[in-house]
Amino acid sequence: MADISVFGIPGSPFLRSVEITLKEKGLDYDLHSIRPGEHKQPEYLARHPFGRIPAFEHDGFRIYETQAIIRYIDEVFPSPPLTPGDPKARARMNQLIGIIEWYYFPKAGAPIGFNRIIGPRLLGIPGDEQAVADALPMAETCFAEFDNLLGDKAYLTGDSISLADIMLGAQLDLFMECPEGRGLIAKTTRLGAWLKRMTERPSFAATQPPAMLREAA
Ligand SMILES: N[C@@H](CCC(=O)N[C@@H](CS)C(=O)NCC(=O)O)C(=O)O
Numbered sequence: 326m327a328d329i330s331v332f333g334i335p336g337s338p339f340l341r342s343v344e345i346t347l348k349e350k351g352l353d354y355d356l357h358s359i360r361p362g363e364h365k366q367p368e369y370l371a372r373h374p375f376g377r378i379p380a381f382e383h384d385g386f387r388i389y390e391t392q393a394i395i396r397y398i399d400e401v402f403p404s405p406p407l408t409p410g411d412p413k414a415r416a417r418m419n420q421l422i423g424i425i426e427w428y429y430f431p432k433a434g435a436p437i438g439f440n441r442i443i444g445p446r447l448l449g450i451p452g453d454e455q456a457v458a459d460a461l462p463m464a465e466t467c468f469a470e471f472d473n474l475l476g477d478k479a480y481l482t483g484d485s486i487s488l489a490d491i492m493l494g495a496q497l498d499l500f501m502e503c504p505e506g507r508g509l510i511a512k513t514t515r516l517g518a519w520l521k522r523m524t525e526r527p528s529f530a531a532t533q534p535p536a537m538l539r540e541a542a
Contacts, residue, residue: 327402329354332372333379334361336447336534338434338495339391340379345491346395348528350402361447392422395488407488414482421474421481421489424467425496433464434496441503446537457505464509471497472513480519486526494523502539 329347333340335358347354363369365376372380373389380387381394383401388394399407409415437460440452471493475481481489497520500506510517523529533539 327352327354328384330357330382331355331379332357332359332369332381334359334364336443336499336538337378338492338499339377341495341499341532341534342391342492343379343381343394343398344532345495345526345528346398346407346488348531349405349407349486349491349526350398352398352402391492392426392488395491399488405485407486407491409482409487411483414487417474418482418487418489421471422492424470425489425492428463429467429471429496433460433467434500436460437464437503437505438500441505442499442538461505464505468509468513468516472516475515475519477515479522486523490519490523491528494520494529498524498529499534499538 329352331340331343331347331354333343335356344354344356359369364373364378369380370376372382372387375389377389379391379394380389381397382388383397388397396408409418436456440454440457444450445452471481478484480486481493497506497510497516501510501520510520
């Protein structure tokens with residue numbers, strides 16, 4: 326049996342992306358939950374010098390950065406494949422992962438999610454309304470583009486799920502706990518139905534964020 330360990334703060338959509346990938350592959354793993362703040366302590370920093378969530382270990386091989394982790398899992402455990410064989414579909418997957426990492430998470434999901442969910446619910450810090458307002462235009466652009474890139478397909482890159490569906494599904498499911506997230510998805514044409522399909526998957530059901538985060542806003 327694979328010796329797989331995942332480290333992080335439950336509720337992190339990046340941690341959840343790794344867990345969902347493992348569940349989709351039918352792999353067992355040990356989840357090492359840490360509390361907020363522990364990710365800046367020496368023990369965790371030895372795994373992840375940048376102090377971000379998650380970190381991963383397989384048979385003594387340690388790696389961090391979510392897309393590197395899930396691409397590794399997909400290569401080492403190829404069934405079912407989560408990377409399209411077709412170059413154009415694979416490029417689309419890579420493009421979406423880039424959008425999530427460069428635009429959506431740092432400029433929309435993180436500032437809005439922190440001030441609506443993580444700060445008030447997990448850390449007891451009141452939300453910064455200006456930070457939410459400043460992030461909204463980028464969130465609008467991202468939702469419009471996710472909807473556009475999905476198009477009429479069942480999943481982001483075709484008829485079956487890819488790593489991009491997993492990463493975006495984990496991000497948007499948490500974002501739906503904010504009124505801004507629910508408002509934005511209501512304006513899309515097909516993204517809402519896609520997110521429902523994703524969150525109904527057993528891999529999503531088995532990796533729900535903690536109730537205290539889901540009860541937000
Ligand atoms: N590029 C990193 C981003 C990870 C990331 O930003 N994780 C967030 C949680 S969703 C985090 O660690 N936040 C805590 C912090 O920044 O201190 C990855 O893909 O793993």
